[in-house]
Amino acid sequence: MTPGFVSWMLYETRTECLQAAKTLIQPTVCMTVDMPHPYPxxxxxxxxxxxxREKRIKEEAF
Known part of the structure; x- marks a missing residue:
């Protein structure tokens, strides 16, 4: 695997996302249906x- 390679996954829920984080070795970025922006x-x-919370505050500021 290339150093610095990031795997991308799409999950239905944040919980599935976080569960997957515990089983994956490589740095992984997750996206969920309710959270379309990727986050580690x-x-x-x-x-x-x-x-x-920070995202909501920024959105409400506009």
Whole structure:
């Protein structure tokens, strides 16, 4: 595998995403149907929630 290679996955839910993170070795970016923008699935639930809060705040600012 190429160093720095990132695998991309699409999951139905954030939970499936985070479960997959525990089983995948390579750096992986996950996308979910309800979260169309990719984020590293190595994120913890709390990091994800924080990112979602920041995203909502930015969207509401416009």
């Amino acid at each position: 699935i190595a994120m913890t639930e709390s990091e994800y929630e924080e990112a979602m």
